[in-house]
Amino acid sequence: MSTFAPGPSFFRASHGLRSWLFTLDHKRIGLMYLCGIIIAFLLGGLFALGIRVELFFPGETIVGPDTYNRMFTLHGAIMVFLVIIPGLPAALGNFILPMQLGAPDVAFPRINLTSLYLWYIGAALLLVSLFSGNAVDTGWTFYTPYSLNSPASVIPVVAGVFILGFSSIFTGLNFITTVHKFRHPKMTWFKMPLNVWALYATAVIQVLATPVLGITLLLLLAERIMGIGIFDPTLGGDPVLFQHFFWFYSHPAVYIMILPAMGVISELVTTFSHKPIFGYRFIAYSSIGLALLSFLVWGHHMFVSGQSPLATMIFSALTFTVAIPSAIKVFNWVATLYKGAITFQTPMLYTLAFILLFTIGGLTGITLGALSVDVHLHDTYYVVAHFHYVMMGSGLIAFLAGLHYWWPKITGRMYHEKTGQICAILVFIGFNLTFLPQFVLGARGMARRYWDYDPRFETLHQLSTTGAVILGFSLLVGFINLVVSLKRGRKAPANPWGATTLEWEAPSPPPLYNFTAPPELPPIYDYTNLVYDPDEGGYIRRPAQATDTSAAGGEGPGSSPAGEPSRS
Amino acid sequence: MSHSAHEDSGQSPFIAHHYDNARHQFEAGKLGIWLFLVTEILFFSGLFVAYIIYRYHHPEMFEYANRYLSVKAGAINTCVLIISSLTAAWAVRAAQLRQRKTLITCLAITVVCAFAFLGIKAKEYAHKFHMGTYWGEDFDPCETPDLTPIDCAERHEGHEAAAGKAEATAAADTTAKPGAEAAAGTGEAAATAKPGEVKLPDRVAAGVPPHTSYFFSLYFGMTGLHGIHVLIGAGVFIWLLIRAIKGHFSPDYFGPVEYAALYWHLVDIIWIFLFPLLYLI
Numbered sequence: 001m002s003t004f005a006p007g008p009s010f011f012r013a014s015h016g017l018r019s020w021l022f023t024l025d026h027k028r029i030g031l032m033y034l035c036g037i038i039i040a041f042l043l044g045g046l047f048a049l050g051i052r053v054e055l056f057f058p059g060e061t062i063v064g065p066d067t068y069n070r071m072f073t074l075h076g077a078i079m080v081f082l083v084i085i086p087g088l089p090a091a092l093g094n095f096i097l098p099m100q101l102g103a104p105d106v107a108f109p110r111i112n113l114t115s116l117y118l119w120y121i122g123a124a125l126l127l128v129s130l131f132s133g134n135a136v137d138t139g140w141t142f143y144t145p146y147s148l149n150s151p152a153s154v155i156p157v158v159a160g161v162f163i164l165g166f167s168s169i170f171t172g173l174n175f176i177t178t179v180h181k182f183r184h185p186k187m188t189w190f191k192m193p194l195n196v197w198a199l200y201a202t203a204v205i206q207v208l209a210t211p212v213l214g215i216t217l218l219l220l221l222a223e224r225i226m227g228i229g230i231f232d233p234t235l236g237g238d239p240v241l242f243q244h245f246f247w248f249y250s251h252p253a254v255y256i257m258i259l260p261a262m263g264v265i266s267e268l269v270t271t272f273s274h275k276p277i278f279g280y281r282f283i284a285y286s287s288i289g290l291a292l293l294s295f296l297v298w299g300h301h302m303f304v305s306g307q308s309p310l311a312t313m314i315f316s317a318l319t320f321t322v323a324i325p326s327a328i329k330v331f332n333w334v335a336t337l338y339k340g341a342i343t344f345q346t347p348m349l350y351t352l353a354f355i356l357l358f359t360i361g362g363l364t365g366i367t368l369g370a371l372s373v374d375v376h377l378h379d380t381y382y383v384v385a386h387f388h389y390v391m392m393g394s395g396l397i398a399f400l401a402g403l404h405y406w407w408p409k410i411t412g413r414m415y416h417e418k419t420g421q422i423c424a425i426l427v428f429i430g431f432n433l434t435f436l437p438q439f440v441l442g443a444r445g446m447a448r449r450y451w452d453y454d455p456r457f458e459t460l461h462q463l464s465t466t467g468a469v470i471l472g473f474s475l476l477v478g479f480i481n482l483v484v485s486l487k488r489g490r491k492a493p494a495n496p497w498g499a500t501t502l503e504w505e506a507p508s509p510p511p512l513y514n515f516t517a518p519p520e521l522p523p524i525y526d527y528t529n530l531v532y533d534p535d536e537g538g539y540i541r542r543p544a545q546a547t548d549t550s551a552a553g554g555e556g557p558g559s560s561p562a563g564e565p566s567r568s
Numbered sequence: 569m570s571h572s573a574h575e576d577s578g579q580s581p582f583i584a585h586h587y588d589n590a591r592h593q594f595e596a597g598k599l600g601i602w603l604f605l606v607t608e609i610l611f612f613s614g615l616f617v618a619y620i621i622y623r624y625h626h627p628e629m630f631e632y633a634n635r636y637l638s639v640k641a642g643a644i645n646t647c648v649l650i651i652s653s654l655t656a657a658w659a660v661r662a663a664q665l666r667q668r669k670t671l672i673t674c675l676a677i678t679v680v681c682a683f684a685f686l687g688i689k690a691k692e693y694a695h696k697f698h699m700g701t702y703w704g705e706d707f708d709p710c711e712t713p714d715l716t717p718i719d720c721a722e723r724h725e726g727h728e729a730a731a732g733k734a735e736a737t738a739a740a741d742t743t744a745k746p747g748a749e750a751a752a753g754t755g756e757a758a759a760t761a762k763p764g765e766v767k768l769p770d771r772v773a774a775g776v777p778p779h780t781s782y783f784f785s786l787y788f789g790m791t792g793l794h795g796i797h798v799l800i801g802a803g804v805f806i807w808l809l810i811r812a813i814k815g816h817f818s819p820d821y822f823g824p825v826e827y828a829a830l831y832w833h834l835v836d837i838i839w840i841f842l843f844p845l846l847y848l849i
Binding site for chain 2: 103104105107108109111169172173174176177180181182207208209210211212214215216218219222226227228229230232234235236237238241245513
């Protein structure tokens with residue numbers, strides 16, 4: 001094994017705009033993803049607030065019905081394709097995955113950079129529609145035949161999503177290869193962090209499902225531009241075939257959103273309980289199980305689209321089986337919490353919120369998978385509330401948990417803890433206030449995507465809008481807290497939370513190739529030797545105490561990372 | 569795993585620094601290309617599923633419509649692609665054995681075959697456009713697969729002569745093919761209405777099944793997407809050819825040749841499915 005030259009942090013390793021635009025470093029690429037995704041998130045959030053404000057009163061509140069259709073379409077498309085799908089794998093995953101494996105980079109750094117640029121090109125195309133004055137109004141699902149006839153600028157948006165799909169495929173391909181070929185030599189499959197298992201399962205879905213979205217959107221483009229006739233009923237095509245193709249991708253895509261979230265939560269639950277994870281193998285296998293099952297349930301989106309009753313029953317039964325691996329994870333997390341030495345820092349508050357919200361989101365999914373109930377609830381606010389519990393309440397909350405957890409590692413700065421905690425609690429309250437009333441609305445018959453509604457739904461809509469405002473405000477303050485920490489934050493130690501995975505063995509922020517020396521592989525999820533060092537402001541390993549405490553390692557950008565306390 | 573610079577190890581200069589050695593890089597790349605090929609199969613799978621569903625619903629239409637295609641052109645193209653697959657595989661071996669001349673020859677033949685395939689395909693497309701067998705609502709053939717002229721909105725150049733000949737044949741030989749018989753029948757009726765112009769049967773009367781346009785949606789969709797892949801492959805092999813001439817490849821570093829060859833075999837195999845599905849059955 002060769003040794004590493006101790007270098008400056010990856011921020012300082014090279015300078016200038018070019019050094020960022022042409023970087024091959026997974027950390028810089030992850031960071032550039034993160035910036036784009038957070039901007040997209042704010043934009044998508046603004047549309048969400050617009051939708052909620054419009055629904056405060058029945059009839060027109062701030063915008064007309066056409067603008068409303070455009071707002072919910074762009075909210076959905078931005079949040080799904082630009083934020084949640086790339087959020088955890090491409091942004092945080094890119095930063096963390098190679099480090100958790102003890103690797104210097106991903107397997108294909110240039111492909112990694114390519115997928116970043118594809119993301120930005122796709123995002124630009126998606127947003128072109130916004131400024132064309134004729135924004136897309138088809139809903140994020142682009143169902144035919146409306147997407148073929150809509151006067152809106154469907155073509156750039158569909159082309160944008162097509163390109164975003166390739167960004168996602170390349171990330172998945174890169175991650176699978178990285179996990180296979182770049183693990184620490186002593187890291188066997190069952191010594192991998194659970195986050196890696198989750199990202200691996202996610203990558204499998206990205207590679208296997210996204211191409212089907214690609215061909216679907218390509219055919220949709222061919223249909224709109226050239227009238228190829230495959231989905232257009234007036235030409236003998238079949239619009240339901242579009243739905244099958246679309247959901248063959250888009251249902252697994254739900255697992256692209258939730259699996260990495262579960263991975264993050266698995267890491268955080270054990271770290272902040274300071275107790276080994278309960279049921280490691282069950283959590284690992286259930287990630288793979290979910291990835292496989294995700295391909296078998298797409299038909300439950302089409303119970304009322306004219307599927308055969310037999311197919312509908314099979315899809316319904318398969319949908320119920322998804323509950324098994326999901327519940328395995330929840331039970332294991334709860335068992336990890338049991339008798340743990342739990343500390344309630346910001347990431348842990350988001351984690352606990354995730355467990356509660358995911359449970360609600362998962363259980364309401366089962367009611368929707370039941371055939372007779374679904375016929376009543378299909379396309380109502382119940383569905384809206386259900387998938388927001390899963391996609392936002394779970395997917396995005398886990399993203400926030402991960403962002404707060406790895407923020408010190410990424411930036412080398414600690415954010416203001418109290419503000420972070422208050423925001424986490426407010427996000428939880430605001431979220432529930434927004435979406436719990438929507439379950440009631442949906443069960444009482446309020447259809448989704450409607451601009452107007454019956455006055456009897458007014459109170460529940462107003463509760464929901466109030467919650468959305470609280471949610472939006474607390475998210476904004478949470479982000480400001482993070483940004484302020486860049487200037488004002490205390491310098492982060494190498495291991496502020498007492499975590500056992502390899503990324504915490506590197507200085508904060510890490511040097512160019514992540515580790516100043518080839519890391520030793522510490523026993524995973526074993527907290528016995530980690531002790532809090534007040535001088536360091538973080539955790540160090542006990543055997544290292546005698547020799548290494550003087551060289552306080554892992555300081556801010558530019559400091560020498562030579563004193564990494566874990567290596568003696 | 570060692571992560572530092574490898575410049576000292578005397579390996580090919582194309583081994584990236586984050587790999588342990590040439591073998592590590594090759595194996596990572598090979599896994600990567602296989603995963604990419606999986607995505608390609610799934611990418612095409614959408615069209616194959618559409619084919620299965622519509623064939624199941626309209627088997628008679630498929631059996632009729634595929635007679636519009638030229639089996640000869642398809643068969644020649646199949647041979648062209650199989651030869652190019654052989655040379656692509658041979659190129660890998662040549663790179664592994666440092667046989668530079670063989671490598672360059674094989675890559676060059678592969679490129680030539682790729683363009684030969686595209687040329688034949690372009691001729692086929694041109695013929696289809698000429699006949700009016702487009703996809704979607706533009707589907708408006710001026711002939712049946714048996715070359716019996718039928719009525720179409722836009723009579724393309726050369727069809728007037730054919731139509732005139734058909735009329736003559738129909739008049740001379742009343743025991744012609746059933747399509748021609750119908751043509752003769754309506755032709756007589758039309759002749760009285762407008763002298764000098766022949767009224768041909770429309771395509772329903774000539775026995776062209778409904779939804780035949782759908783076959784051409786699939787035909788152009790599948791072969792078009794495949795053609796784009798051939799074009800990309802040709803570009804990749806030209807790039808490899810340039811690199812081979814520059815002498816970049818060695819037994820330590822032949823990954824790109826092998827990855828491109830694998831991709832090329834996939835493109836080949838997709839055609840091997842397309843040929844019988846569209847042309848033969």
